[in-house]
Amino acid sequence: MQETLLQQGIDLMVYGMGTVLVFLTLLVIATMCMSRLMLRYFPDPVVIEPKKKARAASGGAAVVEPRIERVIAEAVRQHRARR
Amino acid sequence: MQETLLQQGIDLMVYGMGTVLVFLTLLVIATMCMSRLMLRYFPDPVVIEPKKKARAASGGAAVVEPRIERVIAEAVRQHRARR
Amino acid sequence: MQETLLQQGIDLMVYGMGTVLVFLTLLVIATMCMSRLMLRYFPDPVVIEPKKKARAASGGAAVVEPRIERVIAEAVRQHRARR
Amino acid sequence: MQNFLRLWHDSGIYHLDMGQGFMMLIGLVLLFLAIRKGFEPLLLVPIGFGCILANIPGAGLSMSAVENALYSGYPEVIGPIAQLLGEQADAGIKAITEAYKLAPAGVQADAYRLATDLGYSNGMLYSFYTVAIGSGVAPLVIFMGVGAMTDFGPLLANPKTLFLGAAAQFGIFATVMGAVGLSVTGVIDFSIADAAAIGIIGGADGPTAIYVASILAPELLGAIAVAAYSYMALVPMIQPPIMRLLTTTDERKIRMEQMRVVSRREKIVFPLILLILVALILPSAAPLLGMFCFGNLMRECGVVERLSDTAQNALINITTIFLGLSVGSKLAADKFLDPKTLGILVLGILAFAIGTAMGVLTAKFMNLFTQNKINPLIGSAGVSAVPMAARVSNKLGLEANPQNYLLMHAMGPNVAGVIGSAIAAGVMISIVSSLT
Amino acid sequence: MQNFLRLWHDSGIYHLDMGQGFMMLIGLVLLFLAIRKGFEPLLLVPIGFGCILANIPGAGLSMSAVENALYSGYPEVIGPIAQLLGEQADAGIKAITEAYKLAPAGVQADAYRLATDLGYSNGMLYSFYTVAIGSGVAPLVIFMGVGAMTDFGPLLANPKTLFLGAAAQFGIFATVMGAVGLSVTGVIDFSIADAAAIGIIGGADGPTAIYVASILAPELLGAIAVAAYSYMALVPMIQPPIMRLLTTTDERKIRMEQMRVVSRREKIVFPLILLILVALILPSAAPLLGMFCFGNLMRECGVVERLSDTAQNALINITTIFLGLSVGSKLAADKFLDPKTLGILVLGILAFAIGTAMGVLTAKFMNLFTQNKINPLIGSAGVSAVPMAARVSNKLGLEANPQNYLLMHAMGPNVAGVIGSAIAAGVMISIVSSLT
Amino acid sequence: MQNFLRLWHDSGIYHLDMGQGFMMLIGLVLLFLAIRKGFEPLLLVPIGFGCILANIPGAGLSMSAVENALYSGYPEVIGPIAQLLGEQADAGIKAITEAYKLAPAGVQADAYRLATDLGYSNGMLYSFYTVAIGSGVAPLVIFMGVGAMTDFGPLLANPKTLFLGAAAQFGIFATVMGAVGLSVTGVIDFSIADAAAIGIIGGADGPTAIYVASILAPELLGAIAVAAYSYMALVPMIQPPIMRLLTTTDERKIRMEQMRVVSRREKIVFPLILLILVALILPSAAPLLGMFCFGNLMRECGVVERLSDTAQNALINITTIFLGLSVGSKLAADKFLDPKTLGILVLGILAFAIGTAMGVLTAKFMNLFTQNKINPLIGSAGVSAVPMAARVSNKLGLEANPQNYLLMHAMGPNVAGVIGSAIAAGVMISIVSSLT
Numbered sequence A, B, C: 001m002q003e004t005l006l007q008q009g010i011d012l013m014v015y016g017m018g019t020v021l022v023f024l025t026l027l028v029i030a031t032m033c034m035s036r037l038m039l040r041y042f043p044d045p046v047v048i049e050p051k052k053k054a055r056a057a058s059g060g061a062a063v064v065e066p067r068i069e070r071v072i073a074e075a076v077r078q079h080r081a082r083r
Numbered sequence D, E, F: 001m002q003n004f005l006r007l008w009h010d011s012g013i014y015h016l017d018m019g020q021g022f023m024m025l026i027g028l029v030l031l032f033l034a035i036r037k038g039f040e041p042l043l044l045v046p047i048g049f050g051c052i053l054a055n056i057p058g059a060g061l062s063m064s065a066v067e068n069a070l071y072s073g074y075p076e077v078i079g080p081i082a083q084l085l086g087e088q089a090d091a092g093i094k095a096i097t098e099a100y101k102l103a104p105a106g107v108q109a110d111a112y113r114l115a116t117d118l119g120y121s122n123g124m125l126y127s128f129y130t131v132a133i134g135s136g137v138a139p140l141v142i143f144m145g146v147g148a149m150t151d152f153g154p155l156l157a158n159p160k161t162l163f164l165g166a167a168a169q170f171g172i173f174a175t176v177m178g179a180v181g182l183s184v185t186g187v188i189d190f191s192i193a194d195a196a197a198i199g200i201i202g203g204a205d206g207p208t209a210i211y212v213a214s215i216l217a218p219e220l221l222g223a224i225a226v227a228a229y230s231y232m233a234l235v236p237m238i239q240p241p242i243m244r245l246l247t248t249t250d251e252r253k254i255r256m257e258q259m260r261v262v263s264r265r266e267k268i269v270f271p272l273i274l275l276i277l278v279a280l281i282l283p284s285a286a287p288l289l290g291m292f293c294f295g296n297l298m299r300e301c302g303v304v305e306r307l308s309d310t311a312q313n314a315l316i317n318i319t320t321i322f323l324g325l326s327v328g329s330k331l332a333a334d335k336f337l338d339p340k341t342l343g344i345l346v347l348g349i350l351a352f353a354i355g356t357a358m359g360v361l362t363a364k365f366m367n368l369f370t371q372n373k374i375n376p377l378i379g380s381a382g383v384s385a386v387p388m389a390a391r392v393s394n395k396l397g398l399e400a401n402p403q404n405y406l407l408m409h410a411m412g413p414n415v416a417g418v419i420g421s422a423i424a425a426g427v428m429i430s431i432v433s434s435l436t
């Protein structure tokens, strides 16, 4: 039993540390490939402004928008009222 | 069985759509009556300012209002900046 | 049974109110001793500013700090970029 | 046609009885009081709305799946359940429900399975109640949030005010005796557990009242919570006459000396002192006061501000919503429309009145022995009802002397009252569970 | 070596089958649509991610402990469980799973105990699903939050627009007939419960669709939710052609009169009116519309702003995260890769189209009788898909006449559509549970 | 008099034993370290407070209802429970508890029913533990929040630093061997599951440690969590001597080149790459890393900011409160006052030291092969302990060369260490469950 425990511990160390190393090595490779691919074929758009706007518009749409709309409506109302 | 399923579908459509229509018709009637009653017998107090203040003081006010105030302040700032 | 209920009620009142009084009396004594001890032997540090800073630094450490660090890093970057 | 019958059979009007209609009115009245009159709206809006939901005829929102199945009235549904429970299908809903409650856990689980297989499920409010109150967790989380909102500074500046917070709890125990009296004289039949749960209304502290009632008398929880919150909102009307009656104008004019500054470290150590006293003397108060002290320590220690902030906002708000709806679910017609409710309402206001009086009288009594006189008006704040009762003390003080600001002085007994009623809650839970 | 085998045996590649790989791709596509194309990202990001997690081979994140034990493939695990359930160890996973589902509650509990003792546990997504959707609570909490975000002002200013919200629900019932038709003609086999759950896609309202599907057809929930949210995001593409086809340019140019100001008190009373109508007529819609009205009352009553704020932010966000992951967990390969999914996708878009058409046509029909003409473009907003559909109405109105701002006018039918589909959900749950 | 006895019998002093008193002191020490010394206060304040609560004599806050009933000592309570479990009433609490644990699920449910009928209930902390940690959900939710707070930019700019994060995990496995060694030599008896759970302290990552311990060695969870968080706070004291010992001044002076800018899209794709690798290679790490990647994707995708914000604030704070209290509940005297705890503390600091050393040495080793030299001081950050370890690297770098800002460079291995220990957690759970 004691020997078994020792054996179990060694197994755990060897396979465990091995898996960690293999996994992170694969992750390094995958990440480098990904970065190269992204930078070559899908770079971030240069002009970010309009895109950001588009995102905001569609973004949280269903949930956030009514409030913003109310704010806008209210602002418009107040603006008109002022004139 | 197939006929039964068809029958079930028709039942579902007829009674379902019927209920939706009846319910929303009753809601239209109830809403109109309510609005008329409220506007005639329980109109909002005319002077809103003091009441709003009172509400702000008691209500959860502390939580929402600052944000709206910032939005308004920002709107005013932008409005001025544009001129 | 009725007598028992009455007896139970009296018991509850006597022991209950007794416990409340004893407990709060002990709390008064403990609090006074504590206050005297704290004020004599562990007064708040006079200069609070640096301590507050130290606290903030250690404070939400594990969780908040990365964000703050990024903010600082970003500020440094912008500062350099401007030069 | 069968479908039309089913729809009609399922409609609310078909099921509506007088009691439910009346309870829905009660719900509307609670909403009116909360929204128009500002009666503790954070709790009474959810409670009132929950009351209406719980009494929607035929929806069964506050019933378990098995109850919903039994109340459906369909023999093809009741039959198998009755059989499973070893009852005749025609034994009547009451008998079958009773058999269900007494059945072994395994049979109950099977009955639940059967009911869900037949298309019935736990009502929404039933689920909320089970999770929020049945488990005991919601009042405790709210107490943690209250602890994170409480400043013990005024109490630490003048620890003697703790006695006022103790004295005012006499309202609790006097009310217990009142309930016992009603029962002994045969007016209304309350058990000792009922009496204790009713007494806690006098603690003038919502979460404590809900916590105690959920343990000792869940049947009465709805009425007790409604009474507690309503009277807390009515403190500005209940307390002043009593306070005026028991004090002279000169006493009301007493100006209290400026409070000393309390150090940060005292504030950090105090919740731990309180916790350790609870641990040594009254462990049955440990859940309530433990969470309270934990919230307060998070507030004062200064190093976990994001936790303290969450306890005071997102977490307490979420819990309040579900606690309120759950309390409302206990306002079902068959429970609330009972002479007991009337008794609870009468005893509850008595509890507030007696607590107020004892607080004021104790302050006067303490003045017999001390040099730094206490304004007896702050005694009434010992009932808790934070911060309403302290504001009432302040208002009456200003009436007597426009320079006499008592608010901070009254905050001492006010938070002491919270501790006091949590202690009373612990001792009642401990004694009552030994009696029954 | 044994360990290496175990690791390999536990690795994902060993377990990967085509279906799971394909579903992980589907998950990535959903994420792409959500992030790049802005398709309802608040739901589709969690759903897409949950889809990938649910299909990780060998992880069993969307399976119960017992299922995980059975799928392990180890005879020393399957044997005892099979024995407990009274099956042969070699009866096959399907047969044992079936026996587990039919076993009495006590035996199920023992099987669960056995599985956990053997080292298996409920998958993470399985737990999320049970708590969030199985209990029915997540869609209801989201509905409360939506209620707290909804302004009924435009609806109250012009209550007749409720008819548009009613008419557009015809899409739901037409789709039910479509599903029944597919089944009767033998193309795809849908039960009446399936048909009802598919129809609700036409309600164009996410939480309602998830709520109904979780009750009537949990197997189809994944596909139904994905269809509902995708088509809601596609409303700007689905609706305009139909709207242009059914209206003349002159009709699209109709300018609607300025709305009247709605008083605060009307807004407070409206959710109560709606609640009471639900209570009297259709209690089976009470959970959904009750929570919706509760959220709206918190918003409008003005005295519980901290609760309303939490319902609109922290609480709805937390619930959305877990709801999304839970829906994703129902996108397992063996459920989703089925002809039924194709049927659901086709019927779903049909539902949107028919609802849109009925809304527009009903607006034109109403114009035959009234003096204050309605611009028929706002009829399409009756399908709900708040606020996308209202914006589409506005956009087409501006195309026809650059001064013609329809947004506020379209908000009336838009929120009416939410009420309408909740009513339709209630009536379908009520009728279908009587049919089965 | 009987009541007085009962009160005395219920009081804490009556029940107090040395162990509990000592543990309450430990709780106070943890609070002192957290509040005065700033030791990871967000976790150690709740843990320390939970420790005090759990050791309140007679309150039974961390025990189940059945345990509370058995520990009451009343024969009229113990008798029926013992009978139900088929034990003699005088068999002793241990034997009855053992019988309870081995009883079939149905009998357990009946025992629970009986205990609650007799007035006992699950302790508050027991409930918190069951929901927060027993279900596994709290560490996962915290990991999601951590993911939403993590910026993978520095890692993506220099992916090779992932190797440092891998190397530092050797501390975990060396500690496993240490625990096995202690057991083999007969010093302290640890099982292989215990050893694995202790090793994870070397991961220097709180939620990962709690997650693993809750699965592999719940008995040791309290000590493991306390060790993990304490040593994370002590990183500025543990690491520098080791780092100085293993590096020359010249090596510490190495300046690293400016990092490249990482694009938004890389940051969006990275969590998906990581997720898919996990799915293919190590599904047992899928819960931890899945939630981590989900949080990070919400952060980076830019379209669900309200969800990301909630995950980083309200949700993680709420979870932290209950996680901390739950961990504290495992600091009961009979579990913590054990030689094992001493072993855990010694092995834990060893794990940190070995991980630090391996990180530094690996950085030096990598410099043998590459042109762009790495400052070996950033190797120590590979143990995680985010962001403390990265700051230590930065500080030592500035000591050697006042222009040498290493912070951003050290963040790469630092977050790599989080991934590395989650992988180690997955592989240990997978192997250990095959061994036992």
Ligand code: NA
Pocket (backbone or CB within 6 Å): D202, D203, D204, D205, D382, D383, D384, D385, D417, D418, D419, D420, D421, D422
């Ligand atoms: Na009180």
Ligand code: NA
Pocket (backbone or CB within 6 Å): E202, E203, E204, E205, E382, E383, E384, E385, E417, E418, E419, E420, E421, E422
């Ligand atoms: Na709709």
Ligand code: NA
Pocket (backbone or CB within 6 Å): F202, F203, F204, F205, F382, F383, F384, F385, F417, F418, F419, F420, F421, F422
């Ligand atoms: Na690590």
